[in-house]
């Protein structure tokens with residue numbers, strides 16, 4: 232019997248990340264070469280024509296796994312019956328704009344898309360990429376009460392991949408040997424946990440004994456990589472962000488191998504590492520392979536790690552305060 236078609240909606244589909252993401256979703260790379268994918272592109276009216284152009288190019292790739300593409304500027308139409316919602320579209324931060332202005336500006340997008348999702352889809356999982364992604368995911372989740380909170384996530388996989396690349400260069404190993412998770416917010420307060428992480432099964436701190444580098448250049452490079460890319464490229468990360476989104480989806484789909492975990496911002500269960508319930512917080516996460524995941528419990532935290540986790544928690548609580556009127560109780 233053939234497998235059911237997987238329906239994936241991508242918001243902001245005509246943007247830079249969309250342009251790198253859509254082709255890979257259609258190619259069979261994520262859902263398998265035996266599974267058909269129906270893409271549903273959501274864009275703002277002025278970007279509809281660009282979305283049509285991208286759709287033409289996707290068709291021209293001749294992917295046998297592509298079931299079809301629809302394009303809409305109505306969230307409810309785009310989300311009809313979807314299995315995955317990739318919330319990429321949002322306003323980028325403009326010159327002189329404070330983080331709180333961005334949070335307030337983008338919040339309403341996630342209210343209306345959360346509500347539309349609630350009306351249009353049932354068996355759906357949500358990945359929020361558009362920044363500030365943790366808090367945008369929180370807003371969408373609060374406005375989408377018919378879908379369980381555990382279906383919502385925000386992307387910190389790019390931060391994990393950035394951390395792995397830096398560690399692999401320093402240790403002279405393959406990125407595939409590294410297991411490390413990001414804690415907290417997708418922002419400069421995030422904490423790449425080099426104390427619990429491993430390289431080929433050994434503690435990172437036993438392989439890389441230069442603690443000053445781990446606490447200094449490593450942390451700084453990972454936390455400020457987005458800004459460094461804007462500085463070098465004149466544009467924000469796009470292909471690497473799309474690649475991380477692909478990783479995020481397949482890590483949720485595949486059973487996580489024993490002893491491993493990955494970074495995923497999910498609603499805190501209120502029972503993990505002192506993070507208040509409901510905050511969309513990046514934890515070391517494991518997929519059970521059946522659509523469910525678990526937060527890895529009982530990782531030891533030194534005073535150093537605890538302080539870092541408290542700082543990123545504090546920032547997320549402050550962001551929640553900024554958007555509290557947008558959250559349905």
Ligand code: NAX
Pocket residue numbers: 242243244245246247248249273274275278319320321322323324340359360361362363364386387388389390417457467468469472
């Ligand atoms: P672009 O500005 O290239 O594209 C955004 C697209 O979203 C535009 O085509 C725009 O028309 C569309 N859009 C805006 N509001 C919309 C709405 N209400 N409904 C549907 N579409 C809408 O940005 P891009 O470089 O693709 O980045 C997208 C988002 O990802 C930004 O918020 C960016 O900050 C965020 N990022 C998140 C990352 C992460 O790791 N979580 C890393 C990369 C990136 O910075």
